[in-house]
Amino acid sequence: MSTEEIVVYVLTALAAVVVVLTRLRLGRGSGGAGRLSMGRGLVDVHTVAGGLALVSWVAFLVASEDTFLGSSTFGILSLAFWWVTVIAGLLILVRWRRPKGRHASDGAADSWSDGPGLSILAHVGMLVGVCIFTWAYLTSVV
Secondary structure (H helix, E strand, C coil), X not given: CCHHHHHHHHHHHHXXXXXXXXXXXXXXXXCCCCCCXXXXXXXXXXXXXXXXHHHHHHHHHHCCCCCCCCCHHHHHHHHHHHHHHHHHHHHHXXXXXCCCCCCCCCCCCCCCCCCCHHHHHHHHHHHHHHHHHHHHXXXXXX
16 A cells, blocks of 8 residues: 555545534534534535545445446545535635624634634645545546
């Protein structure tokens, strides 16, 4: 197994952690972390696409090339799920923007951190990871 393949596997595990922790932070009905209360729709998209991305990507990584799960079509489908997850995650970061105006509400309490640092690290890291997944796919590393 090459170094590039090991990096892809490690990033896959880290991406799974981001999807799960985002769901744990924001999936409860309590309003979640961040400055603003957020609807469940975007979090659900992030969770569902992330789950599908993770399952399909792992299947793609371990499947033989002569099966459908190891085919380029399935790999592209897996990457598409990853990109939907990344876009949803970056949109989730919008909740940290400071609301403007005299009637803007105060931010919600976040017991996991004192600010957006954890979410920024996770979702920008996810973006970098999915870029690496895409590069690894396009250069036939995986």
